[in-house]
């Protein structure tokens with residue numbers, strides 16, 4: 001391994017945020033999932049949780065749907081179980097959802113343990129997801145379109161989360177525990 | 192026309208920002224261009240300038256590459272002419288470019304007349320574009336990936352521009368001139 005690569009792996013692990021994650025609610029286009037996972041990596045998110053429909057689940061089983069060398073993509077057939085797990089760990093569930101009660105994405109505290117929930121390309125956030133969420137956030141729009149592409153919306157909100165966490169110093173200290181750090185370093189370093 | 196649609200068209204025209212635009216430097220995937228144009232509309236940008244290669248230019252001639260009902264997409268075969276036109280109108284050219292001299296995207300004044308220049312999927316900002324730009328901006332990244340998807344990067348930076356312009360009150364007053372307003376209203380209202 002070159003020293004550059006060694007340093008790069010460590011710099012990434014040094015900044016991973018175990019208390020920030022993305023949850024997708026039936027987002028099913030591979031290129032959207034891939035872009036979301038790529039953005040997750042870029043802001044220090046090491047785990048992404050994807051609820052995908054039965055049909056997609058079967059057809060994508062064993063394939064690389066949204067998979068990424070440095071981000072773990074966990075797949076589910078329904079939303080309840082990942083939400084319960086995350087809530088049990090103290091995560092707030094923040095749904096990107098253009099509902100009546102949604103707040104501006106700048107007004108959410110993303111330094112708290114947070115799972116950002118993104119809705120499906122066509123149907124958006126499901127009723128179930130809307131109810132399970134603790135907060136709804138919106139990215140204000142001033143044009144004729146009704147919404148952003150889902151991977152663009154995720155990028156906008158995750159960048160705000162990164163910015164808040166940078167200001168709070170959360171990238172300046174190791175956030176994942178030492179055992180996890182060493183395990184990931186080992187996995188990444190030995191292809 | 193329904194009263195809802197009438198109001199929607201007017202609300203959009205009321206917020207259009209004639210001094211904010213996007214310029215793409217050989218971005219060539221249709222879905223990336225479409226996502227960029229959709230985001231442009233959402234932040235009040237009514238004109239997008241796309242430099243596309245000779246090959247793409249020929250194959251996309253007459254097709255809907257990135258085209259949009261409410262955003263004018265201007266296509267060019269090289270970068271010099273749109274840049275000269277925009278500079279002559281007083282626009283700063285802000286290149287999204289991971290260069291040594293790049294500044295954080297929060298540190299650019301997007302309330303000034305601005306053209307945001309986005310680079311190609313594989314090659315990024317060309318040397319020519321890098322030199323023509325007044326400023327280079329970067330969206331900080333803390334992971335293993337080298338860059339965001341181009342439409343995601345555009346969305347992140349344009350949202351910051353929208354946010355700054357909102358704080359500066361630029362969406363609270365009609366910004367396009369009355370003749371343009373009426374012309375666009377007429378075009379949009381009569382399909």
Ligand SMILES: C[S@@+](CC[C@H](N)C(=O)[O-])C[C@H]1O[C@@H](n2cnc3c(N)ncnc32)[C@H](O)[C@@H]1O
Pocket residue numbers: 095096097098117118119120121122123124125137138139140141146147148149150151153154
């Ligand atoms: C293409 S949109 C879905 C649009 C769908 N027709 C609806 O009404 O929700 C896909 C997802 O992107 C996210 N999204 C898109 N634009 C957004 C915005 N302006 N604010 C918050 N989330 C947004 C939401 O998670 C949404 O469910």
Ligand SMILES: C[S@@+](CC[C@H](N)C(=O)[O-])C[C@H]1O[C@@H](n2cnc3c(N)ncnc32)[C@H](O)[C@@H]1O
Pocket residue numbers: 286287288289308309310311312313314315316328329330331332337338339340341342344345
């Ligand atoms: C996929 S990237 C190109 C990557 C290319 N290999 C390079 O080195 O520039 C496509 C375009 O998205 C924009 N972009 C992507 N990530 C960015 C970031 N972190 N900061 C600023 N612009 C970015 C830039 O305009 C870039 O040219």
